[in-house]
Amino acid sequence: MRATKYNASWILITIALALLCFIMVNNLLGKLTRFFPNIFTFHIDEAVITWVIMIISLCFAIGVLLIQKILKYINLQAERRRREDERMMNAIIQAEENQRQKFAKELHDGLGPLLSSAKMSISALSQRVEGDLSKEIAYNIDQAITLSIKSIKEISNDLTPHVLGSFGIERALTSFINRLNPVTITKITIDSNLGTKRFDTKSELMVFRIVSELVNNTLKHADASILIIRLDYNNHEMAIELRDDGTGFDTSEPHDGMGLSNVTSRVGAVGGKIDIRSGIDEGTHITIYLPMRKIK
Numbered sequence: 001m002r003a004t005k006y007n008a009s010w011i012l013i014t015i016a017l018a019l020l021c022f023i024m025v026n027n028l029l030g031k032l033t034r035f036f037p038n039i040f041t042f043h044i045d046e047a048v049i050t051w052v053i054m055i056i057s058l059c060f061a062i063g064v065l066l067i068q069k070i071l072k073y074i075n076l077q078a079e080r081r082r083r084e085d086e087r088m089m090n091a092i093i094q095a096e097e098n099q100r101q102k103f104a105k106e107l108h109d110g111l112g113p114l115l116s117s118a119k120m121s122i123s124a125l126s127q128r129v130e131g132d133l134s135k136e137i138a139y140n141i142d143q144a145i146t147l148s149i150k151s152i153k154e155i156s157n158d159l160t161p162h163v164l165g166s167f168g169i170e171r172a173l174t175s176f177i178n179r180l181n182p183v184t185i186t187k188i189t190i191d192s193n194l195g196t197k198r199f200d201t202k203s204e205l206m207v208f209r210i211v212s213e214l215v216n217n218t219l220k221h222a223d224a225s226i227l228i229i230r231l232d233y234n235n236h237e238m239a240i241e242l243r244d245d246g247t248g249f250d251t252s253e254p255h256d257g258m259g260l261s262n263v264t265s266r267v268g269a270v271g272g273k274i275d276i277r278s279g280i281d282e283g284t285h286i287t288i289y290l291p292m293r294k295i296k
């Protein structure tokens with residue numbers, strides 16, 4: 001059907017052009033007969049010319065109309081494809097989140113209690129064992145189990161930040177940064193107007209994932225002395241800004257990692273905007289705008 005419309009539009013426009021060309025050439029030749037009486041021209045009646053011009057106009061009008069319809073159809077298809085991509089991206093992100101939640105739950109609810117009961121047993125045992133060596137071994141095992149419990153809590157929290165679900169974005173990111181600051185050379189600060197504002201779980205998780213990926217990038221690649229994070233919610237839009245004074249990178253060069261492209265896809269999938277400005281030795285400045293609705 002589209003192909004027929006496409007062909008018809010070209011045929012109509014070609015006919016119109018051919019007729020126009022014929023009339024113009026005939027007219028021109030008619031004028032030249034004054035100088036070259038031997039030239040053959042058709043004598044076309046005024047009324048016929050009027051009719052032909054009407055036909056030409058009609059052919060053009062229908063041809064242009066068909067082309068417009070085809071263009072509209074192409075735009076519609078592009079929009080459909082974009083929506084389909086968006087749907088796929090959302091499904092992938094959701095599947096990833098579900099996986100993380102499952103892992104976190106298994107670690108927290110499965111391995112956590114097992115280690116706790118091992119810790120209780122080793123504590124009970126250490127009270128009964130005799131001899132310095134045995135006491136030391138029991139103490140070491142107890143310490144190892146305590147550390148394992150702590151690290152399981154941390155891993156589970158990294159997978160699905162519990163603070164995020166309970167207290168929202170600002171508190172979750174502040175606690176994420178407070179854990180990082182003592183162990184990095186980069187001083188991270190956060191300036192936010194969110195307070196205790198709450199959004200739907202998906203949006204909150206998205207902001208958290210985006211900021212944590214970008215913070216990790218600065219810590220991993222930038223060798224920066226400061227990283228400033230700004231969160232600004234206004235008029236159903238969340239502005240996220242991260243600025244570091246690190247090594248920067250060439251944004252026009254292709255890179256292997258998945259982190260930045262994941263962030264870009266996540267932002268695109270919800271109809272947001274991202275602007276990445278960086279250059280060698282110029283630091284990195286990333287600004288993201290996400291459409292979001294406050295629920296509390």
Ligand SMILES: Nc1ncnc2c1ncn2[C@@H]1O[C@H](COP(=O)(O)OP(=O)(O)O)[C@@H](O)[C@H]1O
Nearest residue numbers: 217218221222248249255257258259260261284
């Ligand atoms: N803040 C930053 N400072 C310097 N380089 C960066 C920064 N963020 C990203 N990059 C560069 O961009 C590349 C792509 O980042 P990303 O997609 O997150 O992949 P990954 O972190 O897995 O390497 C990084 O390898 C790094 O070279």
Ligand SMILES: [Mg+2]
Nearest residue numbers: 217257259260
């Ligand atoms: Mg990364």
